[in-house]
Amino acid sequence: MPVKTDLIVVKSLLGSVISLIAVMGAGVVQAATFNFNSHKYFLTDSFGSWTKAQTQAEKFGGYLVTISSQAEQNFLIESFGGSELLWIGFSDRLIEGEFTWINGEAVSYTNWAVGEPNNELVFGGEDYAAMNWRKPGEWNDLPDDVWKRQLRGIIEVPLAHVPEPSTVLGTMALGVLGISYWRKRQGSRN
Numbered sequence: 052m053p054v055k056t057d058l059i060v061v062k063s064l065l066g067s068v069i070s071l072i073a074v075m076g077a078g079v080v081q082a083a084t085f086n087f088n089s090h091k092y093f094l095t096d097s098f099g100s101w102t103k104a105q106t107q108a109e110k111f112g113g114y115l116v117t118i119s120s121q122a123e124q125n126f127l128i129e130s131f132g133g134s135e136l137l138w139i140g141f142s143d144r145l146i147e148g149e150f151t152w153i154n155g156e157a158v159s160y161t162n163w164a165v166g167e168p169n170n171e172l173v174f175g176g177e178d179y180a181a182m183n184w185r186k187p188g189e190w191n192d193l194p195d196d197v198w199k200r201q202l203r204g205i206i207e208v209p210l211a212h213v214p215e216p217s218t219v220l221g222t223m224a225l226g227v228l229g230i231s232y233w234r235k236r237q238g239s240r241n
């Protein structure tokens with residue numbers, strides 16, 4: 052009988068903890084985030100220029116996504132789809148023809164579409180890369196404000212720099228749960 056009571060107590064407490072995490076998390080967590088290699092990825096909350104997207108990424112402690120392997124590229128297609136043009140953190144705005152990642156990491160992988168980057172002069176040159184040009188994932192260099200159209204961008208944030216609110220809360224809640232359970236057990240013995 053005490054065992055059964057303990058189980059009911061645990062189930063009830065667990066339910067409360069899950070509800071608490073859901074409520075507390077609602078105002079903090081991004082719409083859709085995806086994790087890969089200890090980094091968090093999510094889309095900018097509006098459409099705009101590459102520069103505007105990068106500014107928003109910095110506000111989250113991150114940068115427009117850097118793609119350093121085929122695995123990371125595949126992960127991005129699986130997470131955000133292969134058809135919507137999305138800004139990535141690759142640009143040759145500093146030196147024409149020398150594309151670099153916005154966070155300074157080494158260039159270990161590229162995925163340009165055929166004929167790109169072409170720095171198309173019709174648009175006054177192109178210095179900012181987006182993925183999903185014609186084929187899933189493939190990159191094209193575009194003007195910052197592409198044909199007066201606006202794009203969303205993919206933001207990448209190192210998880211080490213961002214304590215996950217739900218994780219911290221979950222750990223605390225499990226601690227409380229453990230103490231409550233222990234107290235109930237102590238109580239049932241007396």
Ligand SMILES: [Ca+2]
Binds near residue numbers: 116118
């Ligand atoms: Ca990256």
Ligand SMILES: [Ca+2]
Binds near residue numbers: 143147177
């Ligand atoms: Ca260029």
Ligand SMILES: [Ca+2]
Binds near residue numbers: 169170177
């Ligand atoms: Ca181009």
